Amino acid sequence: MGETVKVESPNPRAAATGVAEQLDGRRLERVEAIGKNLVLSFEGGLVLRSHLRMSGRWTVREPGSVAHGRPWLVLRGSGREAVLWGGPVLELNKRAVRRLGPDILARPPDFNRMVSNIRRIDQSRELGDALLDQRLVAGIGNLWKAEALWGAGVSPWRRLANTTDEEIRAVLDEAARLMRRSVDSGREQRSIYRKAGRPCPRCRGAVRSRGQGDANRTAYWCPSCQPGERGVRLPGS
Numbered sequence: 001m002g003e004t005v006k007v008e009s010p011n012p013r014a015a016a017t018g019v020a021e022q023l024d025g026r027r028l029e030r031v032e033a034i035g036k037n038l039v040l041s042f043e044g045g046l047v048l049r050s051h052l053r054m055s056g057r058w059t060v061r062e063p064g065s066v067a068h069g070r071p072w073l074v075l076r077g078s079g080r081e082a083v084l085w086g087g088p089v090l091e092l093n094k095r096a097v098r099r100l101g102p103d104i105l106a107r108p109p110d111f112n113r114m115v116s117n118i119r120r121i122d123q124s125r126e127l128g129d130a131l132l133d134q135r136l137v138a139g140i141g142n143l144w145k146a147e148a149l150w151g152a153g154v155s156p157w158r159r160l161a162n163t164t165d166e167e168i169r170a171v172l173d174e175a176a177r178l179m180r181r182s183v184d185s186g187r188e189q190r191s192i193y194r195k196a197g198r199p200c201p202r203c204r205g206a207v208r209s210r211g212q213g214d215a216n217r218t219a220y221w222c223p224s225c226q227p228g229e230r231g232v233r234l235p236g237s
């Protein structure tokens with residue numbers, strides 16, 4: 001940070017975004033982790049948001065180290081270079097930071113603002129879908145969404161209109177607690193994520209799974225511990 005950086009995009013898909021040309025020769029002012037987003041602020045008010053999804057990776061190394069492959073982005077300072085491999089989400093604008101909701105891993109997390117963000121959107125949306133919307137709350141991924149909803153006993157299929165502030169808050173609180181514990185311990189304890197068909201650790205009923213939201217990401221839930229809309233499929237339906 002604080003240096004003027006040379007910026008290149010060796011990967012053709014990344015080069016097509018034009019991000020490197022716009023950042024090249026600017027001073028890197030600040031780097032922040034907001035949830036799973038890495039947000040790099042450059043002089044002139046340009047903000048680069050990078051989200052690694054499952055496969056991306058940032059590394060910092062000596063300049064000119066032998067590199068294989070075509071990284072998405074290389075930021076070169078005088079003594080170090082930062083290299084982004086396989087970063088599927090690369091967004092450059094002046095509003096990236098403001099567009100993200102409060103960080104679930106902040107100490108303490110701003111639960112009031114998260115709840116009010118969630119209340120501002122279309123209340124016919126499902127809670128499980130809203131939890132993954134990074135503009136409302138930043139940092140909750142598919143795994144912790146499933147675990148937090150199960151922990152709080154709230155169905156991912158509940159429409160926001162039928163969910164109380166207290167229930168939303170309980171889910172957010174559980175997400176923050178589980179994620180903080182995972183970060184601090186370096187371990188991931190899963191109760192139901194990717195355990196479809198296996199017994200729920202609480203009631204021994206079968207864990208269910210189904211795609212949710214526009215991105216059709218798989219939701220996991222226990223219909224008896226997390227009752228609610230579409231949570232229990234009627235016989236023959």
Ligand SMILES: [Zn+2]
Pocket residue numbers: 200201202203204205222223224225226
């Ligand atoms: Zn259960």
